[in-house]
Amino acid sequence: MSVIGLIRMGDNALVLGQRLSEWCGHAPALEEDIALANIALDLIGQTQLWLGLAAMRDGSGQTADTLAYTRDAWDFRNLLLVEQPNRDFGVTMMRQFLFDSWHFEALSALTTHADTDISAIAQKSLKEVTYHRERSTDTVIALGDGTDESRVRMQSALDRLWPYMGEMFTQDADDLTDMTLLRTAFDAHVMPALDTATLTPPDSTFAHQGGKNGTRHSEHLGHMLAVMQSLPRSYPDATW
Amino acid sequence: MVTTRPSVQDVWSWLADVPDPEIPVISLVDLGIIRNVTWQGDTLEVTVTPTYSGCPATSVINFEIDAALRGHGIENLSLKRQIAPPWTTDWLSDAGKTKLEAYGISPPNPAGGPQHCPHCKSSAVEKISQFGSTPCKAQWRCTECLEPFDYFKCI
Numbered sequence: 001m002s003v004i005g006l007i008r009m010g011d012n013a014l015v016l017g018q019r020l021s022e023w024c025g026h027a028p029a030l031e032e033d034i035a036l037a038n039i040a041l042d043l044i045g046q047t048q049l050w051l052g053l054a055a056m057r058d059g060s061g062q063t064a065d066t067l068a069y070t071r072d073a074w075d076f077r078n079l080l081l082v083e084q085p086n087r088d089f090g091v092t093m094m095r096q097f098l099f100d101s102w103h104f105e106a107l108s109a110l111t112t113h114a115d116t117d118i119s120a121i122a123q124k125s126l127k128e129v130t131y132h133r134e135r136s137t138d139t140v141i142a143l144g145d146g147t148d149e150s151r152v153r154m155q156s157a158l159d160r161l162w163p164y165m166g167e168m169f170t171q172d173a174d175d176l177t178d179m180t181l182l183r184t185a186f187d188a189h190v191m192p193a194l195d196t197a198t199l200t201p202p203d204s205t206f207a208h209q210g211g212k213n214g215t216r217h218s219e220h221l222g223h224m225l226a227v228m229q230s231l232p233r234s235y236p237d238a239t240w
Numbered sequence: 241m242v243t244t245r246p247s248v249q250d251v252w253s254w255l256a257d258v259p260d261p262e263i264p265v266i267s268l269v270d271l272g273i274i275r276n277v278t279w280q281g282d283t284l285e286v287t288v289t290p291t292y293s294g295c296p297a298t299s300v301i302n303f304e305i306d307a308a309l310r311g312h313g314i315e316n317l318s319l320k321r322q323i324a325p326p327w328t329t330d331w332l333s334d335a336g337k338t339k340l341e342a343y344g345i346s347p348p349n350p351a352g353g354p355q356h357c358p359h360c361k362s363s364a365v366e367k368i369s370q371f372g373s374t375p376c377k378a379q380w381r382c383t384e385c386l387e388p389f390d391y392f393k394c395i
Contacts, residue, residue, distance in 0.1 A: 045294025
């Protein structure tokens with residue numbers, strides 16, 4: 001079995017977990033700071049499960065840590081969406097809402113995967129992600145249907161991130177489940193929420209691609225990894 | 241040679257005395273994360289399930305279990321991590337729920353929020369944040385006595 005599908009799930013959680021960690025100490029309110037750090041923590045925990053399983057299956061002596069800290073950008077298999085920079089709080093929450101909505105459907109499908117290690121991780125993660133999706137949905141609605149300023153920022157966040165949505169539903173032989181089948185349920189959650197948030201989805205189906213197959217990551221990933229990997233790369237023998 | 245292997249029941253009662261590192265008012269058994277205790281030959285195997293996949297208390301919990309059981313003379317100990325079925329607050333014991341409430345943490349409620357304020361018992365409560373000081377808690381406040389309190393998230 002190819003471990004790329006496992007690495008994709010792990011890298012999505014890792015890269016978004018690292019991005020959210022960048023907010024720690026900087027969020028607009030203490031409660032938001034705590035919430036983003038908690039979600040980051042859940043995602044890093046899920047990363048350990050996915051990359052841990054990938055390392056075990058791969059059998060070449062890797063661990064979750066070596067996969068996270070010693071691969072270069074072109075070896076990462078995360079979606080382009082999750083490596084996009086935080087920018088303002090609106091972009092961060094819109095990115096979270098779109099990812100959570102996809103993540104929820106992907107994990108739901110994987111709970112019945114024939115491989116019991118995969119279904120176990122999916123069942124565990126789904127409980128956490130259900131909570132993430134609830135919060136990001138509420139926040140997108142509150143900010144979209146909020147003040148003039150917050151509405152403008154949320155619409156601009158949606159316009160900016162929309163072209164990164166299509167990649168989530170592309171499919172190849174390495175994926176753990178048929179991602180094309182997730183779109184209907186994704187739309188059934190996302191579209192009414194955007195409507196309630198008084199936001200208008202852009203009229204375009206253009207999709208940036210190249211993250212999950214590693215062929216064309218955005219320039220942002222390398223910068224993020226430089227920070228994330230600096231300690232273990234500088235001091236390979238460091239232990240906690 | 242006479243074997244002095246303690247019974248599984250004894251081990252469970254020892255574990256019931258090990259406090260959760262972050263919420264010391266309840267034990268690891270109250271929390272429902274000890275899933276099994278069994279002897280595999282001369283080795284005691286304790287199966288533990290994490291509450292949240294990224295909970296930083298997990299490694300401390302394993303350390304506490306190890307220290308407690310070695311303190312009771314267990315020499316060959318194996319801690320097994322099990323993630324399926326995933327931990328649920330349904331596994332929190334009734335005694336644990338009562339202890340949480342007495343400690344000022346509102347216990348998980350399947351209806352989706354605290355039943356009442358753990359301090360004054362008023363049902364006039366509102367959510368401050370879906371997240372709190374640990375992954376398992378959210379922040380609420382009572383609009384009657386005005387005290388903020390932790391709510392143990394129901395998952």
